[in-house]
Amino acid sequence: MTSPATLRNVQARQRALPDLRRTLSLPLNTESFLGKIAKSGTPYLAQRKVRSAMLSISDLYLSFGGIKALQGVSFDAKEGEITGVIGPNGAGKTSLFNAISGFYAPNRGTVTFDGSDITGISPDKRASLGMARTFQNIALFRGMTVLDNIKLGGHTRLNTGLFSSFKYFGSARREELELRRDIEERVIDFLEIDHIRKYPITMLSYGLQKRVELARALAMKPRVLLLDEPVAGMNREETADMARFILDVQEQFGTTILLVEHDMHMVMDICSHIVVLNFGQQIASGTPAEVSQNPAVIEAYLGAAA
Amino acid sequence: MINGNLKATYGADERVLNNRNKQMFVFGSIILLSLFPLFADDYSVLMACKMGILLIAVVGVNVLTGYTGLVSLGHGAFVAIGAYSTVIFSNLFSGLPTGILPFIVVPLAIAVSALTGIIVGLPSLRVKGLYLAVATLAASFIVKFLIEQDLFAPWTGGIVGIDTPVPSLLGWELDTKREMYVLITALALGTMLAAQNLFRTRVGRAFIAIRDRDYSAEILGISLLRYKLMSFAISAGYCGLSGALGAYFFARILPEQFGLDLSLELVAALIVGGMGRTLGPLFGVVVVMLVPELIKISMAAATGGSLELARYTGPVQEIVFGLLLVFFLLKEPLGINQITDRILRSANRWPFARG
Amino acid sequence: MGQFIQFAINGLMSGAIYALIAVGIVSVYKATKVVNFAHGYLIMFGAYFYFTFAVIIPGQDWAPAWLASWKPDWMVEMRRGLGMFSLLGAVLDWAANVPRIICGLIGAVVCNAILGRVVERTLMRPLMGQSVFAMIMVTVGLISILSGSASLIWTADAAFVPHIAPNTPIRFELFGSMIFLFGADIVNMIIALIIFGSIVAMVKFTKGGVAIRATAEDQSTAYSMGISVPKIFSRAWVLASATGAVAGAILATRNGISPSLGLFGFSVLAIVLMGGLDSYVGCFIAAMAVGVLEAMTQWKMGGEWAEIVPYVAVLIVIIFRPHGLMGQKEVERI
Numbered sequence: 001m002t003s004p005a006t007l008r009n010v011q012a013r014q015r016a017l018p019d020l021r022r023t024l025s026l027p028l029n030t031e032s033f034l035g036k037i038a039k040s041g042t043p044y045l046a047q048r049k050v051r052s053a054m055l056s057i058s059d060l061y062l063s064f065g066g067i068k069a070l071q072g073v074s075f076d077a078k079e080g081e082i083t084g085v086i087g088p089n090g091a092g093k094t095s096l097f098n099a100i101s102g103f104y105a106p107n108r109g110t111v112t113f114d115g116s117d118i119t120g121i122s123p124d125k126r127a128s129l130g131m132a133r134t135f136q137n138i139a140l141f142r143g144m145t146v147l148d149n150i151k152l153g154g155h156t157r158l159n160t161g162l163f164s165s166f167k168y169f170g171s172a173r174r175e176e177l178e179l180r181r182d183i184e185e186r187v188i189d190f191l192e193i194d195h196i197r198k199y200p201i202t203m204l205s206y207g208l209q210k211r212v213e214l215a216r217a218l219a220m221k222p223r224v225l226l227l228d229e230p231v232a233g234m235n236r237e238e239t240a241d242m243a244r245f246i247l248d249v250q251e252q253f254g255t256t257i258l259l260v261e262h263d264m265h266m267v268m269d270i271c272s273h274i275v276v277l278n279f280g281q282q283i284a285s286g287t288p289a290e291v292s293q294n295p296a297v298i299e300a301y302l303g304a305a306a
Numbered sequence: 307m308i309n310g311n312l313k314a315t316y317g318a319d320e321r322v323l324n325n326r327n328k329q330m331f332v333f334g335s336i337i338l339l340s341l342f343p344l345f346a347d348d349y350s351v352l353m354a355c356k357m358g359i360l361l362i363a364v365v366g367v368n369v370l371t372g373y374t375g376l377v378s379l380g381h382g383a384f385v386a387i388g389a390y391s392t393v394i395f396s397n398l399f400s401g402l403p404t405g406i407l408p409f410i411v412v413p414l415a416i417a418v419s420a421l422t423g424i425i426v427g428l429p430s431l432r433v434k435g436l437y438l439a440v441a442t443l444a445a446s447f448i449v450k451f452l453i454e455q456d457l458f459a460p461w462t463g464g465i466v467g468i469d470t471p472v473p474s475l476l477g478w479e480l481d482t483k484r485e486m487y488v489l490i491t492a493l494a495l496g497t498m499l500a501a502q503n504l505f506r507t508r509v510g511r512a513f514i515a516i517r518d519r520d521y522s523a524e525i526l527g528i529s530l531l532r533y534k535l536m537s538f539a540i541s542a543g544y545c546g547l548s549g550a551l552g553a554y555f556f557a558r559i560l561p562e563q564f565g566l567d568l569s570l571e572l573v574a575a576l577i578v579g580g581m582g583r584t585l586g587p588l589f590g591v592v593v594v595m596l597v598p599e600l601i602k603i604s605m606a607a608a609t610g611g612s613l614e615l616a617r618y619t620g621p622v623q624e625i626v627f628g629l630l631l632v633f634f635l636l637k638e639p640l641g642i643n644q645i646t647d648r649i650l651r652s653a654n655r656w657p658f659a660r661g
Numbered sequence: 662m663g664q665f666i667q668f669a670i671n672g673l674m675s676g677a678i679y680a681l682i683a684v685g686i687v688s689v690y691k692a693t694k695v696v697n698f699a700h701g702y703l704i705m706f707g708a709y710f711y712f713t714f715a716v717i718i719p720g721q722d723w724a725p726a727w728l729a730s731w732k733p734d735w736m737v738e739m740r741r742g743l744g745m746f747s748l749l750g751a752v753l754d755w756a757a758n759v760p761r762i763i764c765g766l767i768g769a770v771v772c773n774a775i776l777g778r779v780v781e782r783t784l785m786r787p788l789m790g791q792s793v794f795a796m797i798m799v800t801v802g803l804i805s806i807l808s809g810s811a812s813l814i815w816t817a818d819a820a821f822v823p824h825i826a827p828n829t830p831i832r833f834e835l836f837g838s839m840i841f842l843f844g845a846d847i848v849n850m851i852i853a854l855i856i857f858g859s860i861v862a863m864v865k866f867t868k869g870g871v872a873i874r875a876t877a878e879d880q881s882t883a884y885s886m887g888i889s890v891p892k893i894f895s896r897a898w899v900l901a902s903a904t905g906a907v908a909g910a911i912l913a914t915r916n917g918i919s920p921s922l923g924l925f926g927f928s929v930l931a932i933v934l935m936g937g938l939d940s941y942v943g944c945f946i947a948a949m950a951v952g953v954l955e956a957m958t959q960w961k962m963g964g965e966w967a968e969i970v971p972y973v974a975v976l977i978v979i980i981f982r983p984h985g986l987m988g989q990k991e992v993e994r995i
Contacts, residue, residue, distance in 0.1 A: 127527030139522035156527035158508045168503035180316045432983035436696050440934050444972035451969045621812035628805030635799050
């Protein structure tokens with residue numbers, strides 16, 4: 001089913017494609033890339049000059065017994081932008097994400113989402129506020145098909161009650177079909193996974209599973225998307241695909257994206273703001289150009305001869 | 307998987323009975339079940355009724371254990387609560403006209419069971435797996451103990467049990483087995499359908515999500531507290547309904563019918579039949595009820611009806627029950643449902659080979 | 662006050678026996694991560710084996726007479742002069758049973774060890790590496806198999822077995838009141854404590870014990886370190902069955918032989934969970950606590966209510982400490 005939506009997607013991607021391929025093979029050349037995106041004509045990005053902080057981390061401290069996972073991390077993820085969090089292993093990146101998601105309660109500091117303090121709110125409530133997340137080690141539901149997994153993303157947007165569910169025929173069925181339509185047309189076409197949508201998760205390759213997890217997050221219609229190592233373990237082609245999709249999400253839906261990654265090329269290319277962590281401390285924060293030239297960052301993470 | 311199975315609307319794609327065979331199976335079964343009491347003998351109808359009552363309880367346990375992944379070894383307690391609530395409320399409201407009594411008493415019994423289910427389910431929020439299993443086991447021992455106590459005997463009849471009322475639905479008195487069969491079968495089919503519908507909607511999906519990976523479910527906005535307790539409530543409610551029907555069906559109920567044996571029977575039927583599938587409970591109940599009968603018949607035949615050897619029937623039934631459960635766990639953990647799946651799949655492919 | 666102490670001491674003695682039963686459950690869990698729901702029935706089999714070797718076999722025509730009752734001349738001489746309630750007399754009466762007691766204990770331990778080995782081989786081994794749920798449900802199936810087999814082999818009638826130690830009443834004064842104890846109970850408690858202590862020491866200090874703990878933590882790593890994981894499983898089950906046999910024998914001398922002995926397994930399961938599944942110290946404390954609580958309940962509310970004490974207790978503990986008093990919370994890496 002090639003809907004008009006899909007066609008538009010394909011054309012947009014084809015436009016961006018030559019730029020992306022060329023840039024990804026160059027070392028850390030960011031300004032020109034962003035310029036190209038702005039030029040290729042998404043009015044949304046070009047118009048908004050000053051953006052407010054959608055997600056704001058302020059002075060976050062987190063420790064487990066003797067282990068200090070986070071020490072005073074503060075940064076803003078601006079609305080509609082892609083912010084990257086990088087750092088060596090054990091720097092506290094996943095702990096940061098878990099704190100933002102609500103699995104860990106920070107010892108000190110606050111997490112602010114679109115102006116309201118969500119520090120004490122449970123993970124499931126944060127989801128209804130519009131925060132979606134993917135996991136480092138894929139957290140798909142292995143007992144279900146791809147379609148069912150993605151439908152679960154729509155959980156917070158539905159409100160079928162228990163007794164309507166028992167009856168099914170009636171309001172429950174209507175809601176289900178509505179959800180199905182929305183997912184098929186908005187998400188499945190977008191991420192090009194319609195050929196595998198009936199497959200059980202266990203049959204999919206690693207790259208496809210990651211994509212399905214992204215689809216599930218998108219089904220939530222999130223305002224903030226937290227991606228934990230979305231391209232871990234992928235080859236160049238899969239990485240390019242995933243980067244494309246992430247950019248598309250940002251362009252098409254205006255989602256604020258917070259990204260943890262080790263793949264420096266991709267991070268420097270698509271992020272407009274980068275935060276660097278090392279042993280739980282924030283050692284740098286700024287544009288990719290600034291960060292890549294920061295001596296502390298180079299010593300801790302990037303390596304001298306970059 | 308290219309199989310030429312193309313649908314024009316999403317609705318058509320979501321249908322459960324999506325081919326002729328499935329439709330014929332379901333409607334054929336319904337017709338057979340309706341005709342059954344007309345030409346079956348009393349004992350068969352009795353067995354069918356017992357199976358129907360057990361089926362409702364096993365469907366309930368399936369919701370909790372098969373779909374939500376929470377293990378309970380004490381669901382016999384909820385059946386007991388449903389049965390005893392029915393009797394107690396019937397006695398309490400005996401002033402009301404008997405025709406409408408079941409319509410008040412049974413929903414109340416289900417509600418009481420569901421409420422108890424929520425209370426028993428509270429540990430599930432803090433502990434996993436086998437801690438929960440033992441907690442439910444403990445709860446079921448406590449419930450059975452309380453029922454047996456002389457303290458509550460005026461209401462429960464204590465250890466010797468209590469007589470049960472005959473249900474009367476708006477004047478239609480169901481005092482024969484065949485009449486109860488109609489009620490039981492209708493309710494069994496209805497509850498199975500309701501359970502299946504549940505898993506086509508967000509509530510059911512949330513349960514499966516909790517089973518597969520609960521932190522991932524949380525991140526999607528599923529409140530573990532709410533849904534785990536809901537799952538307990540639903541499964542306890544189903545068992546309560548089963549108990550209520552049991553109370554109406556049997557002339558008398560005793561606490562020893564609702565002990566550990568019943569809880570283990572429920573879980574075993576679920577495992578043997580197939581967890582997490584609609585028809586699993588049905589297969590499981592049929593096996594768990596028919597196998598002891600077969601043993602009884604074959605032992606009577608083998609020993610020539612000698613009374614002395616008849617006392618071995620009980621232990622042999624027990625051993626075979628255990629062996630059956632163990633066999634399925636070792637060889638076919640997904641139950642009979644998986645076996646029928648395989649058969650149907652190869653029948654579907656025939657005359658082509660695998661793949 | 663006197664009654665309180667009396668019941669408290671009775672409670673501690675029961676607690677010691679519960680601890681002995683619990684050590685089997687905890688050991689199997691420590692080694693294999695499986696909770697054996699059928700442990701109570703393994704103990705019941707141990708009791709029945711004790712009954713077989715201590716009562717049935719000596720009663721057979723082909724058994725030597727001294728097995729049933731050992732009364733050498735010098736003992737008869739000594740006994741003749743003594744009164745009915747003398748301590749020495751009771752000891753001598755007991756001594757006549759010694760051969761069959763020893764036969765019973767050895768037979769029970771050996772047979773139960775074999776049973777444990779067979780169970781582990783046929784039921785647990787095929788499930789190695791599979792979900793814990795499957796392993797637990799297999800032990801649940803084992804309940805029916807063992808219960809039915811016992812009824813089949815020995816019939817469900819109750820019977821009596823000889824005490825392991827002289828069953829003389831011992832009176833002494835404590836805090837100004839009279840305490841009555843039975844010698845058999847004291848000896849039972851001592852045996853239980855000694856066995857409990859040796860197993861804990863073994864697991865903590867010997868190479869075999871370290872292997873057990875390593876296997877529990879991570880099977881594949883243990884394998885690559887050269888530990889034979891199947892052997893560890895086997896040893897854990899044999900150990901649990903063997904100690905279970907002694908526990909069964911003790912229980913049988915106290916409560917008589919009957920299929921209901923299996924139900925002790927569930928109350929001890931609750932005790933183990935209360936103390937924390939992987940903690941010997943925890944299960945010891947919980948066992949003692951439950952023993953005393955049961956005794957207190959028996960004193961104040963009558964014997965019946967003592968039945969559900971362990972179950973109420975475990976539910977209360979789980980609310981406040983979900984992993985038992987000393988259990989370790991399993992951390993899941995997200």
